[in-house]
Amino acid sequence: MTRNLQSSAQASSAALRSFEAQWRMRTADALSPVREQAMMRFLKLGLPTQQDETWRYTNLRSLAGHSFSDAPRKTRGEIEPHASVSLLDAKERAATLLMVNGYPLLSATDTTVNGIEVNTIREFSRLEPALMRRFLEPLSDADQQRWTLLNTALFVDGLYLKVTTQAATPLVILHVSTGDGLDNVAYPRVIIEAAPDSKATIIEHHVAQGEHTPLSNSNTLIALGRDSQLEHYRVYATDAGATHLDSLDIRQQQGSRCKQFTIVLGGGVVRTSLEAHLGQPGATLDSYSLLVGHQDRHVDCVNTVTHGARDTHSHQTARAIASDASRVIFNSKVIVNAGAVHAESRQSARGLLLSPSAEIDTRPQLEIHADEVKCAHGATVGRLDPDMLFYMLSRGLDRDTAQSLLVYAFLADVLTDMSVPSARASIESALISQLPDSQVLRNFR
């Protein structure tokens, strides 16, 4: 099937031309109408630039000159065992679903795991095309959704999970990025639907294998039915050469509760967005961000939470640490729509600078169109508290230990709210390895 895109004249950069070329290579499927719209919009709007509000701090100009091609499909045998290391003890997880460069590699037993139905998006959209289209729509031209448009157009397959009961043990999705050469791109797509009254914990863990990590343009949609509960983690532990552009969309129905953890412990450039829509009364979102800047890492985290109904609640807790020459950005925005009375929101963002050349930027925003709402926000960026440090030294602790403990303490607000002990433990130990060189700290103090 040949495709003729009106907008192709505007595909001016090598990157856009390569995305368009990928699009031309795709075969038609049940989702083609929505994909075509997404592609046209993406090509028309182009790559986001620093003129776009939510991209002010992240310059993607270097991507524009690259000509991207699809990251390869892999077989299970090609995935090194070490890349399958899970965040969880085997006894604490129901299963690990493997996705390599966005392609699900399911085993025969993966169809229903502990109350969670597992399917590929390809298969599911053959069975339920109308339902699947509803998950992909509406398309948005907003700049923080730019890469979602491209993902929607170009993802080949993905995972569709439906939580149908109260699942007792967490499910892990292990995303492995592994390229054959430079300039590969992958489009991982995950859709998680929680049926009314269901409950589950799902952990998405992003790791890399090999030297050439593809550009990852990933997207996850979480649709929470009435009174359902989900604890969701997205953990980035790729290598320093990786660029990751990840979007998470959360749609919540009446009385649903979502606890979401965004944890950046790896990657070179990591951009995460969260768009949550609390569309019905009583929906509650607790969002936690633990952002670790290390070496030259650039982390840009953008959250937008819309209160679209009465009695909705959102709490955002972000803790950022930055060492070496890293940069961490956390921007959050809460919008309370007209009619969303008794909405309650809290934004708490704190940054800890551990080196003189590190940078943290944070800006909480509020946009309120309703009366009788309770909205609070606070943001601070600082250094280690000298009083706390002296107290610990005066008890005989060496400086390295004291400083490490204080960094931990700073992150505790996020860590202590994790409900899965072994996930917390592995995240903590990954954190330790990235605590800054004590010598640097000493000079900085």
Place this chain on the structure above:
Amino acid sequence: MLLKISDLHARVAGKDILRGVNLEVRAGEVHAIMGPNGSGKSTLAQVLAGREDYEITGGTVTFEGRDLLALPAEQRARAGLFLGFQYPVEIPGVNNVYLLKAALNAKRKAAGEPEVDAYEFLTLIRQKMKFMQMSESFLTRGVNEGFSGGEKKRNEVLQMLVLEPKLAILDETDSGLDIDALKVVSAGVNSLRDPARAVVLVTHYQRLLDYIVPDQVHVLSQGRILKSGDKSLALELEARGYDGVLGQVA
């Protein structure tokens, strides 16, 4: 001589606070340092513990004959010096007991001893907590997190009892305590008294000295010890005030 301070001068933010302090403390003794607000009492305590915000502009301090001022704070602690803070800082997220265990192990390591056994440590700390009439919840809470003023002071004394310092400097450990808490804290301090150790109490009030009887009382004013005496000096200060007593000196 356990502690010998000779002509100690210190300043902070360009301001001279200590202007020639002389003090000798022998093992087995309890000294009380009293004085009006702003006299330099807390500065002296912090300087001895190794706070780096203060600039030492003159004088010497030896601890068991070693140059104390040459040591960083953590090494002073491991050598057996303990500061009970006037305002113990809250450190949410760092477990109270974890800190104490790390502190004890740091000291043991410096002395060439093995780390404390986890079970032994818990037994020890439970026993000391009972003595200090502290509830079990202190085991799980963050360092001083959400503690009342009195609880923080008890926690300071608890740490002192576990670490068994050779020299404890207690900076206004009595302030903000009700009479029951004062008795508990005093009993804690008295339990540490032995011929090998010494205590320096920095206090505003004579009241504490009813419970912890000092061998010597010193009056610090304008950065200098202007008068020293036995425990009766504290009573005299109580009766006549600093101006009354120090007026005599001048």
